[in-house]
Amino acid sequence: MSAQPKPSHVPVMVDRVIALLAPALSTPGSVLVDATLGLGGHSEAFLNACPEARLIGLDRDHNALRLAGERLAPYGDRVTLVHAVYDELPRVLDDLGIDAIDGILFDLGVSSMQLDEAERGFAYAQDAPLDMRMDDTTGITAADVLNTYSPADLARILYQYGEEKFARRIVDRIVAEREKEPFTTSARLSELVRSAIPAATRRTGGHPAKRTFQALRIEVNGELEVLRRALPAAIDALALHGRIVVMSYHSLEDRITKQSLAIGTKSDVPDDLPVIPAGHEPFLKLLTRGAERPTDEELEANPRSASVRVRAAERIRTRGLVA
Numbered sequence: 001m002s003a004q005p006k007p008s009h010v011p012v013m014v015d016r017v018i019a020l021l022a023p024a025l026s027t028p029g030s031v032l033v034d035a036t037l038g039l040g041g042h043s044e045a046f047l048n049a050c051p052e053a054r055l056i057g058l059d060r061d062h063n064a065l066r067l068a069g070e071r072l073a074p075y076g077d078r079v080t081l082v083h084a085v086y087d088e089l090p091r092v093l094d095d096l097g098i099d100a101i102d103g104i105l106f107d108l109g110v111s112s113m114q115l116d117e118a119e120r121g122f123a124y125a126q127d128a129p130l131d132m133r134m135d136d137t138t139g140i141t142a143a144d145v146l147n148t149y150s151p152a153d154l155a156r157i158l159y160q161y162g163e164e165k166f167a168r169r170i171v172d173r174i175v176a177e178r179e180k181e182p183f184t185t186s187a188r189l190s191e192l193v194r195s196a197i198p199a200a201t202r203r204t205g206g207h208p209a210k211r212t213f214q215a216l217r218i219e220v221n222g223e224l225e226v227l228r229r230a231l232p233a234a235i236d237a238l239a240l241h242g243r244i245v246v247m248s249y250h251s252l253e254d255r256i257t258k259q260s261l262a263i264g265t266k267s268d269v270p271d272d273l274p275v276i277p278a279g280h281e282p283f284l285k286l287l288t289r290g291a292e293r294p295t296d297e298e299l300e301a302n303p304r305s306a307s308v309r310v311r312a313a314e315r316i317r318t319r320g321l322v323a
């Protein structure tokens with residue numbers, strides 16, 4: 001139905017993701033939310049696999065919405081696309097008059113399209129303005145973060161979001177350099193990071209600037225705070241037997257996901273109570289054992305899947321009874 005995608009645009013673990021969500025989407029009019037529409041790869045696969053279901057696709061990136069809109073046009077009124085940050089889901093559903101949803105997918109992080117668009121500054125390997133906003137019409141840019149944050153905040157971001165062991169050394173260099181001239185483009189930052197880390201470690205673990213760029217992107221887009229708000233709201237929106245699938249590419253995303261799902265799988269009464277009172281039973285059942293990783297075949301077909309961790313759960317108690 002659409003042109004053959006480049007290998008980097010093949011949706012990650014698409015068969016497994018569909019197998020996890022499809023059982024909730026077989027009744028006419030069932031609703032799937034793709035919270036991270038991107039180029040619409042997963043969405044298109046769903047619309048084909050679940051002919052009774054309709055799709056609501058969200059993205060904060062106007063360009064992604066436009067391209068996915070073109071790709072999904074053949075599905076007509078089965079598809080509704082909305083520009084939104086995914087923690088705005090309750091408002092979006094309200095606006096559309098939708099009370100509960102049957103499935104929701106989060107395929108987190110940056111899209112291959114965003115990485116390919118050099119001028120948006122996500123890629124450390126190309127010189128471009130230090131922007132990194134997924135919605136480039138609002139909010140602070142990576143250059144703003146680099147030029148204005150305190151050294152302590154910069155070090156925390158690089159260490160936590162980038163898991164960068166040499167965060168302090170890099171930040172010392174950033175601070176010295178920004179006093180001479182504010183940062184505007186990515187090549188200067190890439191080179192600074194490369195020269196700030198010890199020569200012996202430069203040869204391992206990919207491009208030395210990769211971790212710093214990832215950390216800045218997470219900060220610029222408030223990715224972890226948004227996810228922390230969005231997952232409970234998504235679980236809350238699920239109908240009975242509705243399913244949620246989350247694909248993480250960073251250990252902190254996966255930890256937030258694990259914790260958000262765990263809350264629903266446990267009763268909220270003390271362990272020593274002999275009987276769980278009605279309305280306090282768990283409201284989620286996990287569909288994955290721990291986090292699922294890609295198979296060797298998947299890895300070969302789709303290098304973007306290398307760091308993915310997939311967790312999924314089913315709603316087993318309705319909202320009305322949640323305390």
Ligand SMILES: C[S@@+](CC[C@H](N)C(=O)[O-])C[C@H]1O[C@@H](n2cnc3c(N)ncnc32)[C@H](O)[C@@H]1O
Nearest residue numbers: 036038039040041042059060061085086107111
């Ligand atoms: C990994 S891509 C999704 C790819 C998609 N599954 C596909 O098959 O084409 C992630 C997308 O989610 C969007 N995104 C990331 N965080 C978001 C947020 N908080 N709210 C809305 N969209 C977000 C990004 O703009 C990007 O387009």
